[in-house]
Amino acid sequence: MPASPDQKLWVRTRQAVHAQVARTAMGLFLERGFEATTIDDIAAAAGISRRSFFRYFGTKEDIVLGDLAAHGEQIRKELEARPATEDAWSALLNALRHAPRPGPDDATTLKISKMLYNTPSLRARSLEKHLQWQALLTPDIRHRLGVAPDDEHDLRAEAIVACVLTCLDVAGEAWTRGNGTTPLEDLVLAAVAAVRGSAAVP
Incomplete structure (x- = not known):
């Protein structure tokens, strides 16, 4: 069954947020160091909650790899x-x-x-x-x-x-x-x- 326009929009939105959080996190990692950067740091810089972070990534390592x-x-x-x-x-x-x-x-x-x-x-x-x-x-x-x-x-x-x-x-x-x-x-x-x-x- 083909995806509806709303489903396609949801997928695109999720992909865009995922990419934005990843870019933000990588910037912090390269600036501060991987271990010195916390999940809370990433969430705050990306403008999302800690809970939202885990909707996109299981761990910090997943962002890099x-x-x-x-x-x-x-x-x-x-x-x-x-x-x-x-x-x-x-x-x-x-x-x-x-x-x-x-x-x-x-x-x-x-x-x-x-x-x-x-x-x-x-x-x-x-x-x-x-x-x-x-x-x-x-x-x-x-x-x-x-x-x-x-x-x-x-x-x-x-x-x-x-x-x-x-x-x-x-x-x-x-x-x-x-x-x-x-x-x-x-x-x-x-x-x-x-x-x-x-x-x-x-």
């Missing part, structure tokens, strides 16, 4: 669209490379990344999101490897996906430490090459 779940879906779609001739490693890396990820400019991204890697609760939630990515990406890799969906003993797909995601995290931390001077993609490829014991990744 809320788009990771959606990005995982984009990577899954890219992975499933990769040619069947690509091996598991190449397909994963190409999916990561080509998945669209609209976001802030590089300078702001670097500030957010520094906040993420320097805040234990954000780092933990980021790793939790990557576990969700692993569940999304593993089925395609199992198919590429010819592993039966019900084979519980062949762990190659799970291991490859976990390895690539760990390399992505390690590369992201190195990119942050280096203030973004080395392209993230180069760091990811270097990390994967080190794990695979080769000088280059196909």
Whole structure:
């Protein structure tokens, strides 16, 4: 049943408020620090009540990392669209490379990344999101490897996906430490090459 005009207006309004609160919160996080900014601070700056805040976000961490779940879906779609001739490693890396990820400019991204890697609760939630990515990406890799969906003993797909995601995290931390001077993609490829014991990744 198609949504009524009132329902569409409600959805647009909710999305607009969600985006406004997120922008306000990120501004406070970058100005004051993540841990120094309280939910009450965010609610007051956004002109909403504390109760209203929890209608849009479960935690402060969700404001910073809320788009990771959606990005995982984009990577899954890219992975499933990769040619069947690509091996598991190449397909994963190409999916990561080509998945669209609209976001802030590089300078702001670097500030957010520094906040993420320097805040234990954000780092933990980021790793939790990557576990969700692993569940999304593993089925395609199992198919590429010819592993039966019900084979519980062949762990190659799970291991490859976990390895690539760990390399992505390690590369992201190195990119942050280096203030973004080395392209993230180069760091990811270097990390994967080190794990695979080769000088280059196909």
